[in-house]
Amino acid sequence: MTSALLQVTDLQTRFHTPEGIVHAVNGISFHINEGETVAIVGESGCGKSVSMMSLLKLIPTPPGEISSGTAIYRGTDLLQKSEREMEDIRGKDIAMIFQDPMTSLNPVLTLGRQLTESMREHLGFTKEQAEERAVQMLEQVGIPDARRRINEYPHQFSGGMRQRVMIAMALSCAPSLLIADEPTTALDVTIQAQIVELVARIRESLHMAIIWITHDLGVVAGMADRVIVMYAGFIVEEADVNDLYDSPGHPYTLALLAALPRIDRRRDHHLKSIAGSPPNLLVAPHGCPFAPRCEFVIEKCRQENPPLIQIEKNHSSACWVDVKTGAPR
């Protein structure tokens, strides 16, 4: 804990909409160490992206509001910083890549311009220096003929290539933390594997910490050190990656793993899906948010939301039930 690069405590983000308050993130706490890779897993709309965007203050306010919490990054609280101070953090210390490479690049600016502007802003590079480094970065992420292609526009690139450009852009200032918000979701499977491999390779050379948001447990198995499972704006389980796969401690994780296709299963084995849908975040949470969909549900679940407690070394779960035995904890 002492070497934590980023320590988030009790982060709460809400959106004030005409229909009411959306409880997007409900007091999550986690940390990430230097050079560590943490995956955040969960269904769509469970607060993964919102919590990460809150850390960088990229939530539009209003309607969004970061209503409580601290995020200590290298000794200072990100959430207390002004917009001006955040501009110095974003892209330089903490960079982000996004889900949809088709819309995340500006269609009317050249890649060169988009790649160089953060270096010129943060590192004080001249145009020539920044372009030189941009070419190097593009070559590093596997874009051939980079020197010529730097003058092209995003529409001249395929989806996978654009995501490579996004990665090059995010890494150009050598950040110490990269937040990857479902960077492979919009890509087809072979490209997904290439992108994961690419990020893993660059991680080694830059000694950079990564928060990898995904709803695909399969993607993270190979690269993450630790996994955080989120549901309805809560962290429901946190564990080292092997522990999580070997002995999941929360019914939701169990259900997610059961929904994962595996190459070693029998052909007539049907994939399981989780019955029901995630809770309406407009309603203030009461009891365990997963209770309505849970196989292990007991009466206490509907009354009281279980806190995240340690169940083994480096393994916490928020559940009233021990899923191995089915008995209440």
Added chain:
Amino acid sequence: MVRYIVKRLFQGLPLLLVISITLFLLMMNIGDPIATMGGRTITRQSDRERLTRQLGLDKPISVQYLYWLIGNDWTKVDSDGDGIPDNYGTRHGILRGDFGTSLVTRKPVTELIGERIPNTLLLMVASEVVTVFFALLFGIYSALRQYSVMDNIMTALLFIAYSMPIFFVSLMSMYIFAVLFKKWGLPYLPTVGMFDPQVGKTPWQIFIHMILPVFSLSVTYFAAYSRYIRSTMLEVLSQDYVRTARSKGLPRRQVVYIHALKNAALPIVTVIGLDLPFLLGGAVVTERIFAWPGMGRLFLDHVSRSDLPVVMGILMLVATAVVVFQIITDIIYAWLDPRIRFD
């Protein structure tokens, strides 16, 4: 690119031909130009017949159109009006740059229009510049502070401004800035013409005479444009690439004015490009109220006396400008948006 422009220009020609035929047919209902030629006295029947033949108004409409289009110097016309064609005509037709002669003033149409165009352009370009400048300023401000108090106040005020007819704005501004200001002993603005004849046509005189007409013209357009710019900017600001730009830690200025505005400029350019050619036609109501000697007043004066050559000349000028500005808009669009390429 050059090939594209030439192609578009040639495509515009048949369009202009169709427009000219349509307008010419409509002009047949413009009224009787001879009826007002005698001034206050009614035109005598014998004069009427002579004038009809001299002006070629006795010819079928197809022949009149042909003369207007290609001239009548290849055929004999009845120049003394006695019913017998005697010598070749003098008109060269619009295709050879001859817009004809005004039936009222007997001056060449090109000369009449040429006198007025600088005045109209001065007024219209000034009001367009004022409109776009303030619309950008207010539109972007509102978009960046959506639903703030200022945004709400501006929404209400702009709604009122947009709802006011231009003649009302003109007369109110005259009343306030000339009549009331004079009464209160404040420096007041002139309301009529381009300059004070006693002082002469100095730049300062023209400037102070322009203020009220430019203000009146700008109010409505400003309201419409700034609302449009606001909604376009709002849409662009919520795009993923703006979030990307922010996540890179770029200063807000750079995010708004480079990443967002360059995208928002595309639809804004289209709207301005559609409006610009009509500036040539002048502002009929405003020029009339402020007695500004521009195209709008020329049009009004001559349409009321059924002066077909002048009216056709002005309308064709505007039609040509529309075609040309469409091409210019497309070129600017391609320059702004790399996804559009013509080759």
